[in-house]
Amino acid sequence: MSRAVSGALSGRAWSVGLVVATVLTTALTIWLSLRVYDQHEAEQRRQDILSTARQSALNFTSLDYRHYDRDSANVLEGATGDFKKQFAAQTEQLTKLVAANESVSEGQVLDAGIVRSDEHSARVLVVADSKVTNTAAPKGEARTYRLQLDLVHRDGRWLTSDVEFVG
Numbered sequence: 121m122s123r124a125v126s127g128a129l130s131g132r133a134w135s136v137g138l139v140v141a142t143v144l145t146t147a148l149t150i151w152l153s154l155r156v157y158d159q160h161e162a163e164q165r166r167q168d169i170l171s172t173a174r175q176s177a178l179n180f181t182s183l184d185y186r187h188y189d190r191d192s193a194n195v196l197e198g199a200t201g202d203f204k205k206q207f208a209a210q211t212e213q214l215t216k217l218v219a220a221n222e223s224v225s226e227g228q229v230l231d232a233g234i235v236r237s238d239e240h241s242a243r244v245l246v247v248a249d250s251k252v253t254n255t256a257a258p259k260g261e262a263r264t265y266r267l268q269l270d271l272v273h274r275d276g277r278w279l280t281s282d283v284e285f286v287g
Contacts, residue, residue, distance in 0.1 A: 172278035173244035181227025181250045185218045200279035223254040242271045
């Protein structure tokens with residue numbers, strides 16, 4: 121084989137090698153970028169879920185008989201499904217009860233953790249405290265709540281679909 125032919129083959133091998141290396145590097149970069157994006161999306165979803173659960177628990181544990189209409193509206197704003205229907209159905213009765221007892225509850229979320237989640241639903245456990253004052257306890261009493269909240273993702277928002285007292 122002549123030197124010219126050998127040099128042409130060697131140059132062609134280099135060209136093919138560079139093309140293969142470029143394609144592999146590009147594919148790896150795209151794959152890594154997609155992994156980083158997926159991780160970012162999952163972390164953002166996790167933060168959105170926790171934020172919604174914390175706010176929902178705070179709304180649920182904070183009320184004041186002097187503006188219970190606003191407080192119950194806050195609960196309903198973040199609710200959906202059966203939970204929203206049940207809470208709305210009880211609002212009139214609760215308004216009377218809260219007013220008659222001059223109830224004030226100042227909630228505080230202590231901790232929240234996701235039990236499970238996907239793109240469409242989540243279950244979160246929340247621990248909250250509240251100081252409750254009313255006609256029976258004018259100096260106030262502390263209460264601790266352990267809540268299980270089920271959330272669903274609708275129209276770009278996480279909404280509470282169920283609240284249960286647990287443990």
